Amino acid sequence: MSMIELRSVSKDYPGRRAVDAVSLRIETGERVILFGPSGCGKSTILALIAGLLIPDAGEILIDGRLVATAKRNLVEPSARGVGMVFQDLALWPHMSVAENIEFGLRAKRVPKSERDRRIREMASLVGLGDYLTAKPGELSGGQQQRVALARTLAVEPRILLMDEPMSNLDDALGEQLRGEILRLQNELSFTLVYVTHNKEEAAALGTRTIRLRQGRVETDTGVV
């Protein structure tokens, strides 16, 4: 059973087809790179997997469970076991680092003592133990990136979706964070789906690369 399965999934935006009958299977623990030029449908596929968009055609399965079908989301985004790091990071600016990490734990009704433990654990995992009371605006770009990662991983998702999270970072910082992502994936064993149009990033992070063009799968290194 695949961790993620897309069966002939399509998604239309006004005037254009963003995703065109895409079928693919992603296995547990894989690090899949969705690669391709702007507008090829990479981010749309991530949003469809997360449940933030509803497919116009096709089916989406997560861990063998049908989560979305044409025009219907059968499983809410929060119940899919999916975490996502957004391109703009989407850190809540009015909350501290700790509160950002805590939010998802609180929504899942994790007891306070356990929440505190997880916050400390996640913060130290990404090297931000000393910044728990800081607001996102007080942090550097790299630190914000780590907060986004810690916040997403705190709720222990089985699948981590990352939508060009390093597009605003310089090369050195990007390389450092790529190392951290690999380390975290090794430790926590989540399935990673990573969107980028940077070849270097794709080569460094992925165990498999899916190249998209005009909403279709052009090549897939995982398929022989």
Add this chain to the structure above:
Amino acid sequence: MITGKRVTLAAAALALAGIGLLPVLTMIARSFFVDGRLGMEAYAALFASSQRLLPWFGNSLLLASLISFSATIIGAPLGVLLARTDLPWRGVFAVLFALPFFVPPYVIAAAWFSALDQSGSIGRLLPEGASEFLSSTFFGLSGCVVSLTTSFTPIVMLLTMAYISAVNPRLEQAGLLASRWPNVLWRITLPLIAPAIVFASVLVFLLTLGEVGVPTFLRYPVYPTEVLTQFAAFYDFSAATAAALPLLLVAAMVLTLEKSLQRTSSATIGASMTNAPNGAIALGRWRLPLLWVVSLWMFATVITPFAALLGQAASLDALAQAFARGGDSILRSVVFASVGATFLTLSGFFCGYLIHHKALAIWRSVDALTLFLFTLPGTVVGVGLISLWNHPSTNVIYATPAIVILGFLAQYALIPTRMTAAVLQRIPPSLENAAELAGAGWFTILGEIVAPIAKRGLIATWTICYIFCVRDLGIAMVVYPPGSDTLTVRIMTLMANGAPSLIAALCLILIIVTLAPLLAAVFWRAASRPFT
């Protein structure tokens, strides 16, 4: 989609339709009933009196066209100048020029009267013949044009400022590589913001069309006065509703025309909007002359009338008398406006959310309905509310201030809805998405993510709603229950035979009461700013 979200948003839309649209539909339906039976007598009577009414209707259209034109040709360049150039003290000018919009138009008329009257600050300085001529000319169309242009120019100015500040700077920068600022402004920027200017112009037209206070005060016969007279003087309800219908039709026609005009350009302006800051246009050698022109214009149109009003009101005697004659209505105005603003902010938040996120298929209808209700004359909304709620079983609304609040909710729903949508525009959707993925329910997301981030915007929304409610005359004058008149209604009533100093003092109090939350917010912001 989460069910609670759909239900809540649908309920908000339904409430808006119930509060705003249902009274209008009831009013139309009831206009076909006379003495409890179906008939066209009200319309026959309206048609029979068309000889008397047509000139009034013509006056209304003439006045609306003149104000729309003058407010646009003054407000649009002023907006460009204050938003995009390096003119000194632009912020101060913008606040002062906007001031007249925040007080009821008839207060502006009273302020101008205080200045131009023979005993007024300007009238006194002129030779007797000239001052007499000026004073008498002021009553009628010319006074209405001066007062309403002062009142409504800020609408065009503020909308121009808002839109021009949001134009994608890249588009102008690309133009600047090939041409100079005046050409770029004329060929690129202005066409991009033209829909906003047209919209502002239409808004001014419709607001003027429904205006009652200024024409009544300056004795210029206009059509909305007929609706009010039929209702207030003769209590002929069928005639009042029949008389209201042409205004309703004109509002619907003008809005439809404006929508079709904008359809072609909306995609362009939508695609060009961004939050990136734009560079200021250097005025160069024109900076000083333009500073003089703007300063003189401000002195002539804002400082002069307000200073005259202040001069006439500023005596302890007049103020004491004003509090004695209007104290209870001041309190009522503040309470009604506060309650109205609170409900408006709440309902507008949900309607704005619905429109911004296009969360239900009816989002366009909700948007159109708020705009339609806003442009309807207050007297028409008021007559509609009465036709729906004037029933023994609904006395708890009809005979209490609740009907005034409902009127505010119907007429001003556009303001919090548009303001909320604008505030939400600045919150990246990923912030909500991230919370949703984290497992938070919609109400948690609203309470813990959206509301705290939008807090300042929501406070501003409440403040603007309060200002509109407290300055309202059209609705309050028609629907206020006995013994519950607001300050605007009390002033209007006293204007017929009250002493000018008393009227001026009451107007001054109204201005203070209207602007109080705005001033409080400004002082609070200044006080809470850290010293660096």
